[in-house]
Structure formats: C-alpha cells, structure tokens
Amino acid sequence: MESLFNLDLQPLLNHQSDLCISIYLPTYKGGAETQQNFIRFKNLIQKVEKTLSDRSLREAEVNALLKPAYELLDDRENYFWEHQDLGLGVFLSPNFWQTYRLPISFEEVAIVSEHFYVKPLVRFINLNQPFYLLALSQNEVRLFKANRREIKGMELGDIPGSLAEALRYDDPEKQLQFHSGSGGNDNQPIYHGHGVGTTDNKNDIRRYCQAIDNGLMSLLPVDQHLPLMLAGVDYLISMYQDLSSYPNLLKEAIIGNPERLLPQQLHEQALPILEKDLHQKQEQSIQNYQNKKGTSETSDRLSTILRAAYNGQIDTLMLLENEQQWGQFDPNHYELDIHSQRTHHSDELLNLAAIQTLQQGGQVYLMDENNLPHNSPAAAIFRYPIVSF
Template sequence: DGYCVSLYMPTIKLGAETQQNPIRFKNLMREAEEQLIKSGLRAQDARDLLQPAQEIDNYEFWQHQSDGLAIFISKNVFSYYCLPLNFAELVVVNDRFHLKPLLSLLTGDGQFYILALSQNQVRLFQGTRYSVNEIELENVPQNLAEALKYDTADKQLQFHTGTPQGGGGDRAAIFHGHGAGNDEEKDNILQYFRQVNEGLQELLKNQQAPLVLAGVEYLFSIYKEANTYPHLLDEGVTGNPEELKPEELHSLAWKIVQPEFEQAQQTAVERYQELAGTGQTSNNINEIVPMAYYKLIDTLFVAVGVQQWGYFTPDENQVELHQQKEIGDEDLMDFAAIHTLLNGGTVYAVEPEAVPDNTLLAAVFRY
C-alpha cells in the first residue's frame, strides 16, 4: 500500500544493440525489487507489485522503442511511455511517482496551444516540443453556421477559405451572401470568433502557454480583435488547417514557438541575475524546498539527471539532506519542481550547466 515505483532507462531503437534494452531493464527491475524490500515490503509482495512490468519484457516490445522508456508502477497504476528523451538509468521507490526526468516535456521547454480555425470546424491542440494532443472543446461553436444559427441553404451563404491560387499561396477568404456587404460579413465572423474566444476562457484561464492560430491569413486580424487571451502570438500557421494532420500543424507551430521559449528562458535567467542579492532569489535547497511547498516560487531552474536525496518536514519547516538515498528519502529537487508547477510557477528543467550560479537549483520568489 502506498509504494510507487518510477523507472527510467535509455533505449536503443535500431540494430543489434537493441539486445541491450532487456538486459538493462532486468537490472533495473532487480534494483526496484531490492528497494521495495528495503522499504518494508515482503519479497513476494514486491515481485507481485512489479509483475505487470515484467509482462512487457518480450522481443516485440524492445523492437519498437524511442530514445527512452519511463515506467510507473503502484498498486493501482501501471503505465509506460516510450519517449524521445535519452534518460539516465534511475529507479525511485517512494510514496509518489518521481517526475523530474519528464519535466522538459511539460514545462518551459515547450507547452503551447494551437487553435485551428476554419469555416467547418474549430479545433484546439495542446503541444509540447515532442507531442501534440487534441483537446475536447465544450461551450465552443463548432463552425460559423452554428455560431450564427444560420440555415446556410436558405441564406445561400458560402464561406471559402484556403482556396489555392497561382504560386502555391492561399487566397484571402471570400464570402458570398445575398444582401450582405463586406462589413456585415466581417461582423459575422467577428461574432463567431468572440464566441470561440469566450468558450476558451475557462480552459485557458491562468495559463501562460503561447497560443498559435492556424487558418487562412485573412482571419488572423479578425480573431485578434475578438481575442482576450494575453499569450496569443502574432505569427500563425497560414493555410486551411482542415488540410493538415495534427502532426503537420504541430511541426509548423513548433517553428513559431521555439524562439519564444528560448527567449522566455533567457529573460528568466536575466531576471534572476538582476534580483540576486535582494532576498528574492536563492540557490540554497534548504530555502527553496519550503518556499516551493508554501507556494512562494515564481520561477525555478532545476538540473536534470541529478538528484538530491532527503526529506522535508512541513510541521517543523525542516529540510534534511543525505549524501546517499536512505529509506523514506525523495529527490528534493523533484519535490521543489512539482510543488512549483502545481502552484502555478514556471519550471525550467535544464542541463546542470544551464542553471544560474552553476548550482543544481535556483529560484526567483514571488515576493
């Protein structure tokens, strides 16, 4: 009860060297069993807990890998993820899952949104540097006709977007409607986009991730007039998004947001350096861990690939550090990062040399 096993390992995708994958896996599973037993679990119970993971260990599984494998096991959870991250080997047994190796997928390294707008549909995607997933939308009109409650047949309204023209470009949207001038048509689209924007407000509330529009260029300025989300980017993916697969939208949008993320991280580093010595920054884990727990960290830089074992006692506001992992310990860098994220802060999971002050942790406090 309460044991959570997190296992990370690098994997080899092709060639004869893929045979190293099951060998590495077996060694880490043995280490996981030993850690469970040291933590107080009987040997047979430890083996039973790990059994679901043992069942994936077959030839076919190891032939379909990415750069790294993450496995999470508890009494009620068994999940594994083949990911484009070259993990260092790591096994952590604790009362919660160890997530720091995944943070570059989830944090300042690249979470963003893509809003694909066309006459026939509205789609919202959440992306990271490596992945894209469509988000199910509620309280958002699915198309122009629904938004305006038009009977398109009676109104003889046509709304063409992304019509090819010579030179491979997209022609500006063209509208045909009986008795409607351009101003009226624009007003209709603006009304449509205001409903879309309003429907997205609850979903995007308190978010800081960039939002990229995808659609014919004519629509961008109209949507920007309706938009109230403060992190909408000026540049968008031009063309008819109905003709693009999610993976294609993701690739085009990432090219737009990548410089934003690089600039945001550089700006955060400069802010840390400007505030150094004012009491609003720290690179001391004994200070940072409690501040993360009490929701007081605005920005945290944390080194990936290294751990600082120990534990935090909230009642006594005390941090205990250990050179080697002891029973009951957790990675306090992981602790600080997860609490910062859960409390609305920004986390940059970076290589150790990219942490300000050449330390493993560096934080900017909220005040």
C-alpha cells in the same frame, strides 16, 4: 502504457508512500538492440530488490510489491520490449503501477523513496505541452488540440464555422451574397459582401473575430492556461490578436491560407513555433531572475525554495538537470537536513521542490550548469515578495 496525448503527472505528483519506486532507462526502438531494453530493466529491478532487502523487507514482501515488474519481464509474447521509443519510465508502489514509453532518452535510474522521482519527466512535459491551434479564414474555422506528437480536431461548440455563419446569426437583416465553393466542401457558402479592406468588411471581420473569441472562451473555460496558436492570413490574424481575450495567445502564428492544409501539415508548421516559444519563455525566466536577483522575489537557497514550494509561492523554478540533492525536509516545521550521502530515508530534494511547484501551478525548467542563473542547483522566482528565512 499511458498515451502521450493524455500524459498526466498528477497521479505521480499526488502519490505518496514509504515505497515509491521510480525506474528510468534508455531504450532502443528496433532491431537486435531491443534485447538491451529487457536486460537493462532486469538489472534495474535487481537493484531495487537489493534496496528493498536493505530496508529489511522480507522476500515475500519484495515479491508481492514487484509482481507487476516481474510480469513485465515475462511479457515476451506481446513484444513489449521490441516496441519501445527512446526512453521508458516505470512507477511502482503498493496499489500503483504505471509505465510511460517516451520519445526522449534517460540515464539509468532506480530510486526508492517517499515520492516518485518525476524530475526527469519535466523536460518531456514542457516539450510535449498541449496547445490549441485555431485555423481561421473567412470561409472556415477549425480548432485542434495538439501536442508534440499528435493533433486532434475539436467540436466548435458556439464558435461560428465561417464569416457567413457569424453574420447570419449576428444580423439577420444583413444582405450577404453566397455561392457554392469549389473547394473541399461544396455546400460551404463563401462570403462576398464588400471587398477586403473596406470599412464595412473590416467591421464584419471584427464582429466575426469577436464571435469566435466569445465562443472559444466559452468552450475552454478550464484550459485557458494552455497556449493558443493561430493559423491564417496576416490581416485576419492581426485583427483577432488585437481583440482576443484568451490569456495565453502566442504572438507568432502560421501565416497563410489554412483552408487547404491538412491537420498534419498545420501540426508540422506549428511545432517550430511552439519550441521557439518555450525557449523564449525559458530565456525570459533567466532574465527575470537576474533582474530580481538579491531581492525578496527570488532565492537560490534550497531551504527557502522548499518552504516557498510547499506554500505555493513559486512562479518559476529552475533546476540543474543532472544534479541530485539528498536529504529530508519537514514541511510542518520547515526544517531541512541535507545528507552527505544518500540513505534509506533520503528524499531527492530538487525533485521534491519540483513536485510541490508543479502541484500548485508553477513552472519548472531543467537547465544545464551553463544556463542556470546562479551557482546553485536550484533558483526560484516567487509570485510575490516573501520574507527570507
């Protein structure tokens, strides 16, 4: 079972086979109703068996392919089916097997295709997006990596642990006054210097913030696309935001002295801010689409969207959540064939667009029909103007 903190779509996005099996089902977390988890999964496996038989696979081939699923059905000793969350995703292919226990519910789905059906996971991935939390005070710096469900402390690396530490290394000649703190760590020096708001103090704090930013940028060279949230008092947050070079620093912060807050308390205050930021980004994407609608920077044509997705040209893709479009797309010749009915050779085209967009760093949002900005199952904002086709 994959950890929620380390949930990585890349293995699913990158995998391709003639037989990629994707199963989603809602699950119960406790009580007698957990028996439904086993029954639902068994019924979906039977649907997959029929699909594979219809594809002319022999019984021995079906049994070999579905062996991990059969073993999961028989796993009653470990109480797998009694320890679920709200939804379960199961992905199976020759030499591939992965299950995800997730805190969101799904409609029952069993799909056999050339790609894993990842579109239902997009909402969870957006909600569960990892983020960094930097808790700042003059006496203490703490850095965390978190998502919706978990928070973990990180080593600071070259980030100074306090104002005193930053200035001690920055200017050995500077005269600082210390005394032992009466808080959580008796050995932690507390910086007195000049009063808050004086010119010298502002300069000291500015140097402190710059040292933190330099250390942070050095510590996180790869993950700077993840949001960074701040926690601290107003003046410190404001100063840090003014000079920070982190590219995805959230404007809204946890305001107040974070020194006495436990990681879980910081986490609880962070989640509403993160959800608000996600909602604002989604609303901004809708507005951006409306502003650019009818230009070469947007499209709601599925053929154009699929071609742009394969070429890495999509910045933001918005999909109708409960819609499916079956067909085939040839990325070599950019030929699209939409099927009136699903066949054994059909791909779910919205899922295909999502896979290619996510693989190349684009953002994907699932929306209901009231929020999607056009009368189409898909709408895209491109990274730059492209020629329509």
